[in-house]
């Protein structure tokens with residue numbers, strides 16, 4: 006407790022208004038007694054603008070009645086009421102963080118020095134003395150410390166290691182034991198800004214935001230987060246701890262931060278490119294403990310791979326989800342705040358904010374439908390007669406159950422010769438899926454949806470409302486591998502969003518454990534997800550057989566079907582690969598103009614394909630946050646490569662975009678295949694201004710090169726399958742797709758402002774949004 010007066014004496018002579026405020030809060034002189042004795046807060050605030058009076062108040066009171074001050078400090082600490090003292094403390098901390106951060110740069114230090122000198126002169130024009138001097142000459146210890154510091158270091162010298170708020174700097178940087186000058190070599194450590202053993206230091210740092218680790222040359226703007234109120238659908242709405250306290254203080258804080266912000270913005274305006282360079286070019290640096298660069302991983306999906314990648318670059322992992330000074334953030338679950346505080350061009354953030362346009366079942370269906378409408382209109386134009394991929398050629402017939410007309414259409418067309426599969430829009434891992442085969446099952450579904458629609462309570466309960474669902478025609482005749490059903494997981498990588506750099510990547514095949522029987526009611530034979538297979542007691546024994554590499558699949562198909570079905574050699578790496586690429590490019594184009602893009606956003610989307618016995622390729626769905634587990638040997642081989650190349654490409658493309666460099670060739674491109682190069686296709690601003698894509702007029706849009714290379718990964722040579730010819734092979738596409746197929750020039754031309762039809766009328770608010778918001782924390786990529 007003895008250190009409390011020192012804490013409260015922090016920053017007497019310092020800098021502009023921040024220091025003034027703090028001093029004012031400590032007023033115990035006649036002036037301040039009036040304040041504390043019940044003057045209105047507004048009056049108190051006005052008093053703060055009189056620094057000299059306030060300063061005298063502080064020291065007078067401290068000197069006379071330290072215990073009263075201590076008591077009041079504790080009182081306000083616990084009461085958390087909006088009072089000058091409290092505001093002052095907040096301001097002090099805020100300014101401390103700001104200044105400390107600015108002190109990281111040489112220019113920042115110079116500015117601080119100049120700024121302080123000005124402040125000192127303003128406070129003591131006659132004497133030129135800057136520090137709190139009491140009429141009686143007495144000084145609290147912190148004051149003495151401050152003066153000591155002044156002696157040891159020149160008066161105006163302020164280094165990065167000396168907090169501009171005197172006394173607080175040394176306290177902030179190390180435990181209070183042995184207060185004195187701070188070693189210049191000592192930097193702040195994240196999470197250890199203030200020693201927890203001292204109530205005074207806790208007092209200061211418990212307010213406002215939790216300790217953060219400021220590393221980059223630009224101060225994270227706390228206020229920006231809170232200023233951003235846009236409710237972006239599709240993410241969890243995390244409440245920041247302590248935000249309510251700060252909300253109440255926002256006007257004061259923003260006013261008080263103004264100076265620092267202005268200074269910093271000036272500074273940032275001078276040095277933007279250097280800071281970007283620093284950010285993206287400093288890979289493989291020696292780690293500097295506690296100093297970053299930082300990365301944050303939310304969840305466990307792929308965490309160890311991402312983590313080792315980042316650590317190999319010399320970055321440090323932070324566990325603070327609110328850390329804003331990160332270089333890379335990879336979260337399983339999208340969080341609105343991440344996007345609000347995102348610093349374009351300085352950071353990498355995994356997942357596009359509205360990737361649900363592709364990665365929910367209703368989103369994808371709606372996007373494809375709308376794209377089909379646009380394309381059909383375009384087809385009427387004589388200049389766009391090229392063959393276009395049709396949705397029904399690769400996407401099983403699907404109906405939304407949350408739209409009455411569609412539901413009715415499905416109930417009407419159903420007959421018992423078909424099987425349908427009913428899936429929740431935004432779920433994964435096969436959860437909530439069931440098959441519909443009989444009229445009874447249809448009737449039950451009809452009754453359920455009807456009762457839900459009729460129930461007003463359900464409609465009003467946002468979290469209890471039934472999930473929006475689709476029914477999809479079940480592909481009854483899948484290609485089987487040794488009698489087992491399988492699907493193929495591939496990847497759509499949006500490595501860069503400004504300009505778009507979109508890639509295709511091979512994944513693996515997922516097989517069921519049991520033999521396929523279309524009439525079986527056991528879902529584990531119908532659903533090929535690993536999650537479903539893991540439920541089987543045989544899984545641990547046979548898990549290696551449930552995941553095949555693409556090479557294995559290729560060999561198998563070569564061996565078993567090449568002759569009997571008249572397939573080209575290496576069908577998997579030629580025709581099939583090309584078809585997947587076409588489909589992915591088509592889907593991407595369907596949403597291209599609607600995705601929210603900022604430089605630094607990147608996304609890895611898992612795409613599931615089913616091959617039927619006629620070798621027709623079906624897209625089943627696209628997944629955000631695809632599973633990156635490595636619990637099988639094949640996954641151990643495939644997944645780390647996918648993740649690391651994803652990160653490499655995201656870094657390289659972002660860096661090139663930032664520096665207006667040509668994207669190609671990409672040094673980090675290994676297995677991924679470029680599907681879409683926005684640099685050559687879109688008009689986009691290279692630097693400065695809004696980074697939102699500027700669209701060319703439709704007539705100027707060139708055709709999309711859906712696939713500039715056919716095979717992403719070379720097949721492992723099999724005895725009878727020499728690899729030499731696999732890239733050249735251009736055999737007829739037995740899946741029905743044409744090798745020469747490309748999108749016409751208008752294919753990407755859905756209007757910029759066109760609405761996402763995923764938000765069409767439904768049972769109350771769009772279900773997919775609600776669902777996505779409330780995906781449980783245990784949600785894992787699948």
Ligand SMILES: Nc1ncnc2c1ncn2[C@@H]1O[C@H](COP(=O)(O)OP(=O)(O)OP(=O)(O)O)[C@@H](O)[C@H]1O
Pocket residue numbers: 401426428432433434435436438477478479480481491492531532533534536613615625626628787
């Ligand atoms: N139309 C269909 N015809 C045949 N099988 C299908 C169809 N749709 C889905 N399946 C099977 O059901 C499985 C789960 O479907 P889907 O992938 O759409 O659901 P999910 O819950 O999102 O699963 P995940 O995200 O884990 O892949 C697929 O892997 C596939 O085996």
Ligand SMILES: [Mg+2]
Pocket residue numbers: 432433434626627628787
């Ligand atoms: Mg899925």
Ligand SMILES: [Mg+2]
Pocket residue numbers: 613625626
């Ligand atoms: Mg799937």
